[in-house]
Amino acid sequence: MKRTFLATTGLVIFSLALGLPIIALAANVTFDAATTLSLPNGVELTIVSGATTDGLVVNDNSTLTVTVGSGTDITIRSEDAYLFTSDQSSDAYTCIPGSNSGENYSQIQINSTTGDHTISITATQACSPNTGGGTPPGGGGGGGAGTPPAVPSGTSVLINGGNSQTDTTAVTLTLAATNASLMLISNYSNFSVAGNWENYSTSKSWSLLSGVGTKTVYAKFRSSGGGESTAVSDTIQLVEAVVPTTGEIVGGSGGSVSLSDNKASVSFPAGAVAGTGTLSITPSSSYTAPSSGKQVVGNQIYSVVLEVSGSEVKTFQDLVILTFSYTDSEIAGIDESSLSIYYWDETASNWVLLGGDVDAANNKITVNTTHFTKFAVIGEKTAASGDLVKLACLAGAGVNDPCKAVYYIGSNSKRYVFPNEKTYKTWYDDFSTVKTVSATELASYIIGGNVTYRPSAKLIKIQTDSKVYAVGKNGTLHWVSTAAIAESLYGTSWSSVVEDIPDSFFVNYKTGSDITVASDYSVSSNLSGSPDINTDKGL
Secondary structure, eight states: EEEEEEOSSEEEEEOOOTTSOOOOEEEEEEOOOOEEEEESSEEEEEEEEEESSSSSEEEESSSEEEETTTBBBEEEETTTTTEEESTTTTEEEEOOOOOOTTOOEEEEEEEOOOOEEEEEEEEEOOOOOOOOOOOTTTSOOOOOTTOOOOOOOEEEEGOOOOEEEEEESEOOOOEOOOOEEEEEEEETTTSSOOOOOEEOOEEEEEEEEEESSEEEEEEEEEOTOOOOOEEEEEEEEEEEOOOOOOEEEETTBBEEEETSSEEEEEOOOTTTTSSSEEEEEEEEOOOOOOOOOOEEGGOOOOEEEEEEETTEEOOOEEEHHHHHOTTTGGTBOGGGGGOOOEEEETTTEEEEEOOOEETTTEEEEEEEEEEEEEEEEEEBBOOOOOOOOEEEETOOOTTTTTGGGEEEEEEEEEEEESSSSHHHHTTOSSSSSEEEOOOHHHTTTEEEEEEOOTTTTTTTETTTEEEEEEEEEGGGGEEEEHHHHHHHHHHHTTGGHHHHHHGGGGGGGGEOBBBBBBBGGGGHHHHHSSSSHHHTOOO
């Protein structure tokens, strides 16, 4: 017996021929709308709209085989909240209880590992009303009633620790995300060319696209429940490597050697070394970063080596002059008056202050030394666009002391005030990235305004008005006209995300269109549309 029906995007074939699968789905299919998959025993599953797969086979009444390849992302849902299990630990199982019987559903999000995934379906209700979500036996707990899968927060990616330049495509990514179990990395914003979803890690070796210029790396993250973050990115300049320079040093007369770009030079006085030797200066963009708050100028260090008669000479009888130059762009975000030359202590594995005289008019710094190792020009960071800053607090500072205020530095070089901690917590999980700056530097940034709640993060109201508002871009408020709409947007526990704001802060917001049907407002689109305060305010 054969039956056929046309699914939304592919031909599904039923067959009971011996040795053949019961249902086989055409490969490389994208589902433009939700599609019902009916098993022979009457169990119905839903393939969620937007899913893609390289192949799907129903083996019998209780198991599926889903073929996963690059770009595959398929979610299968059971409106009866039946239990799903998978032979791949990377597949994200979620059970969502509703407020009433029959409103529950369970789903499994199939991703990450390339190849065949065997999914088992047990026709037993996996969760019941108001009992919270869960995972198959052995897994962790789930969310509360009606709560959608948690989305990873606090997401970021840094290339080479935030360096602005590199002369090699081989880099190290530093990744951060709260509540993430998987991550996806790509050199393309649409992730058209990417690896597979992989286990979340705070560090990963990566290769940039070749060719001199600005390179961008993108990352997004998934929680164990299947919630997916918006993409985050970082950029770095890929530059041509500077060729090391060598030159001759004669003990009796001395000598000088400089890089071709004059970024580093060494001058020997007569008699500083015995005999005739070869001096080499080798620049490198690979190094251990200095302590927090400091930055290597030009993101380049210099290894200086002298060989006499085939042996390395590290110490000298007289002072040797080191001179380094820099450009204005290389000290952007660095206090020029704080520039000093540091040397690398190989025993202690840290950068040690050597000193130096800064010639700001000619963008040069000079220092004397009696030994050779690796050297770098290092300065104190100043606040840059996107930074969080505050003043240092003295002992005994009260809660209302001005030093307690935190500001966001906008791309227009103005500072924006967080009116209270609740507003701050819609943008940031903690205060670990806040920089302490001097009163002089803080005063150089005029006040640009107040920060408003991040769109979609919370619903807000004021105590003197019962209306509840969803927040749009740049503090635009949209009245949620009914509780049913609020529930549709934020789940049955929507009231738990409503926060009161003081009347005095309400003037920071502006009124937008009302939400009269749920489709008037998208929680996910508003959240992803304002990944940072610069974007939210259109700076």
